[in-house]
Amino acid sequence: MSDLLERLRGRGWRLTAQRRVIAEVLDGDHVHYTADEVHDKAVSRLPEISRATVYNTLGELVSIGEVLEVATDGRAKRYDPNAHRPHQHLVCSRCGAIRDVHPRGNPVADLPAEERFGFVVQDAEVTYRGLCPNCASA
Amino acid sequence: MSDLLERLRGRGWRLTAQRRVIAEVLDGDHVHYTADEVHDKAVSRLPEISRATVYNTLGELVSIGEVLEVATDGRAKRYDPNAHRPHQHLVCSRCGAIRDVHPRGNPVADLPAEERFGFVVQDAEVTYRGLCPNCASA
């Protein structure tokens, strides 16, 4: 994620303190914060950053493909900085914990032509559900 | 869906006019309404039905497994009456149209043990994304 700011500058983005802080918050593996969580963490580094900026910036990062938007539970969307390497998600149905996972094979290939209804299928998003070690033992 | 009311009675549910109307609205294949869409359609048959009843009833139908809850886009959840036969969803990224589809194989089998992080994996939900015939030709 350290070079995200460089990539953004290459796209003509202005490098503001707000964008720097948001990029820092989104750094790491298995990071899947909601917009408000990103905002909370950003506020602790830059107290006057506004919710609107966080929403705007996340939306822009998603639309240029630097961040993935994940809707695992119909509640708030979560933002995943690991957009450069394809992966899927494993979610605990009890506590909501999320891990990035890499299944074998290509799910799109498993959809037969006669099940495509004339759609141009671009990709597939897989959400595995189960119980995390903590919740399974409780 | 015609026998849904019978199954509900078997579970000790009271058969109210409201529940009957909601069951009627949810009848059919490729039905994926949001709660408010269900409410709108129900209102046209039973004008005084309230939003709270629709939300309550949908929530109960989901918790007993008669209806599936689908979060395809992080907006409103959609409700799928085809809970008895396993299937996945194909969504148009442009207009949001949804079809039920039946891929080959079992996606859970494609997740290697070393990618499970100690989770007890119960099932997998696959969302195929692409363009529907209308949007693809436009």
Add this chain to the structure above:
DNA sequence: ATCGTACATTGGACAATGTCTAAGTCAAGA
């Protein structure tokens, strides 16, 4: 057939998440 009661429904307040706008601020090129 009617009655009593536990269950269902209602409306409206509230909560959570997300969007929009007008006005002020600032990064970066000239």
Add this chain to the structure above:
DNA sequence: TCTTGACTTAGACATTGTCCAATGTACGAT
């Protein structure tokens, strides 16, 4: 350093969902 257009801000507003106290009603018991 100046200028300017992009960025940020605060807060109003929109959408989706939840909760609660008051009211209504389905259905077994009488």
